[in-house]
Amino acid sequence: MSYDLAVIGSGGAAFSAAIAARRKNKTVVMIDRGMIGGTCVNTGCVPSKALLAAAEARHIAGYHPFPGIRTDAGPVDFRALVTGKRALVEQMRADKYIDLAAHHGWEICRGVARFAAGPSLEVSRPDGGSQRIEAEHYVIATGSAPVTPLIPGLAEAGYLTSTSAMELDELPDSLIVLGSGYVGLELAQLFARLGTQVTVVEILPRLAPPEEPETSRVIEDVFVDEGIQVRTRVIVTSVHRAEGIMFAELLHPDGNPEQLRAQHVLVATGRRPVTDDLNLAAMGVKTGDLGEVLVDPQLRTHHPRIWAAGDVTGHPQFVYVAGAHGTLIADNAFDNAGRTLDYGHLPRVTFTSPQIASVGLTEEQATQRDLGCKCRVLALNYLPRALVNRDTRGLVKIVAQHATGRVLGVSLVAPNAGDAILAAVYAVKHGMTVDQMAETWAPYLTVGEGLRLAAQTFTRDIALLSCCAS
Ligand SMILES: Cc1cc2nc3c(=O)[nH]c(=O)nc-3n(C[C@H](O)[C@H](O)[C@H](O)COP(=O)(O)OP(=O)(O)OC[C@H]3O[C@@H](n4cnc5c(N)ncnc54)[C@H](O)[C@@H]3O)c2cc1C
Numbered sequence: 001m002s003y004d005l006a007v008i009g010s011g012g013a014a015f016s017a018a019i020a021a022r023r024k025n026k027t028v029v030m031i032d033r034g035m036i037g038g039t040c041v042n043t044g045c046v047p048s049k050a051l052l053a054a055a056e057a058r059h060i061a062g063y064h065p066f067p068g069i070r071t072d073a074g075p076v077d078f079r080a081l082v083t084g085k086r087a088l089v090e091q092m093r094a095d096k097y098i099d100l101a102a103h104h105g106w107e108i109c110r111g112v113a114r115f116a117a118g119p120s121l122e123v124s125r126p127d128g129g130s131q132r133i134e135a136e137h138y139v140i141a142t143g144s145a146p147v148t149p150l151i152p153g154l155a156e157a158g159y160l161t162s163t164s165a166m167e168l169d170e171l172p173d174s175l176i177v178l179g180s181g182y183v184g185l186e187l188a189q190l191f192a193r194l195g196t197q198v199t200v201v202e203i204l205p206r207l208a209p210p211e212e213p214e215t216s217r218v219i220e221d222v223f224v225d226e227g228i229q230v231r232t233r234v235i236v237t238s239v240h241r242a243e244g245i246m247f248a249e250l251l252h253p254d255g256n257p258e259q260l261r262a263q264h265v266l267v268a269t270g271r272r273p274v275t276d277d278l279n280l281a282a283m284g285v286k287t288g289d290l291g292e293v294l295v296d297p298q299l300r301t302h303h304p305r306i307w308a309a310g311d312v313t314g315h316p317q318f319v320y321v322a323g324a325h326g327t328l329i330a331d332n333a334f335d336n337a338g339r340t341l342d343y344g345h346l347p348r349v350t351f352t353s354p355q356i357a358s359v360g361l362t363e364e365q366a367t368q369r370d371l372g373c374k375c376r377v378l379a380l381n382y383l384p385r386a387l388v389n390r391d392t393r394g395l396v397k398i399v400a401q402h403a404t405g406r407v408l409g410v411s412l413v414a415p416n417a418g419d420a421i422l423a424a425v426y427a428v429k430h431g432m433t434v435d436q437m438a439e440t441w442a443p444y445l446t447v448g449e450g451l452r453l454a455a456q457t458f459t460r461d462i463a464l465l466s467c468c469a470s
Pocket of ligand 1: 008009010011012013014031032033034035036037038039040041043044045046048049111112113114141142143144162163183274277278309310311312316317318319320322351
């Protein structure tokens with residue numbers, strides 16, 4: 001069969017490419033070897049946030065700070081929680097993906113796709129048969145998969161990934177989480193708040209390594225307060241399992257060894273692009289050092305009719321990036337639009353509590369680029385919303401250009417920071433200055449007000465957590 005567009009994958013990138021192509025009246029076929037909807041709805045964003053919301057409800061029931069209110073956090077029926085999560089995922093997969101494909105009218109073909117001469121696609125179906133598909137344009141939207149760190153004994157001992165951890169039958173009594181990127185942090189707090197004894201192990205000097213150091217300090221304090229053990233700057237030299245217990249041998253920077261034990265080890269050390277068996281080299285499609293499909297700014301690969309979108313391209317792994325990629329490819333492939341994306345104001349959110357949200361440059365990045373920056377950090381105990389919430393763990397940090405006052409980057413650690421960061425996204429995108437931010441209305445008793453207060457500290461004498469200028 002011949003189509004205008006053939007998309008490999010059915011995640012966020014694939015769906016947005018297909019919808020955009022159908023809106024241009026193009027014929028589309030989508031091929032997936034796994035569950036329709038890809039990572040976000042099935043094993044990523046949706047299940048993790050659903051379980052995090054449940055874990056937060058339990059945490060607040062046990063530990064809220066309000067006088068006169070009595071609540072109690074009882075034991076967790078993890079099986080029921082996971083069953084409820086599955087039902088939600090199934091519903092959202094049907095509503096947001098399967099029904100949408102039917103509504104827009106494209107064909108979904110189940111099987112493993114591989115490029116063949118033409119180019120064309122050879123699809124190996126689950127029934128053992130195969131099918132050849134030809135199209136004017138192809139989109140590789142095959143996503144990413146967890147990286148397995150090369151730790152002696154780990155593969156033999158067996159380990160959890162974010163996917164299998166959220167499908168366990170029973171709540172583990174203890175868990176070692178390797179890695180403190182956003183997936184590691186979210187899952188660590190999720191399990192800890194359900195009652196698991198969690199230890200987070202990070203090879204770098206601090207948690208949440210890509211974020212501001214002040215952010216890392218807050219989140220480490222929060223974790224320690226909540227009983228999560230944290231080991232940073234350590235190397236895991238080996239892992240083994242004995243009598244159902246996992247042992248992880250650590251090496252500290254001072255040369256001291258330490259042994260951790262837990263029921264499970266969860267690996268959250270990053271995700272790698274999925275390109276295995278796609279036969280890309282034969283098509284002239286090149287991949288980079290991390291296996292990412294190399295694309296130009298318009299997302300075209302080295303083959304003029306093959307494009308790539310989402311996690312597989314090595315761009316930031318967020319579903320909103322994947323979605324934007326898909327639409328852009330349809331415009332570029334069919335309308336020759338020559339569109340590109342600006343990632344300079346891309347927000348990043350970690351859904352811990354408090355949430356970590358940031359946009360633009362960190363202080364270190366601005367310094368490395370010689371932008372001449374000045375920064376202010378406002379502790380949340382200066383934010384009325386945090387005071388009435390009786391939870392002042394968090395901060396607002398603004399990185400601004402010294403010469404112009406232009407806002408280069410913002411980090412928020414606060415409840416609902418993921419929502420409040422949107423104002424900072426607008427500020428960074430449209431080149432606002434800290435003065436303009438300080439003069440812009442902000443509603444009282446919101447987290448968003450923190451942005452205005454932090455901007456005011458550039459010109460007013462407000463006591464700060466810390467202050468720096470370079
Ligand atoms: C635990 C977790 C939590 C996350 N939380 C968030 C969040 O809160 N917010 C956010 O923005 N992002 C989040 N993400 C990231 C987000 O899920 C991904 O960035 C996004 O889903 C990537 O979409 P994609 O379309 O590139 O690939 P995917 O959704 O991974 O889709 C790839 C598809 O390709 C299929 N495939 C692969 N190879 C072949 C082949 N040869 N033939 C046929 N089919 C093939 C796979 O079966 C899969 O369905 C999270 C990720 C994880 C793991």
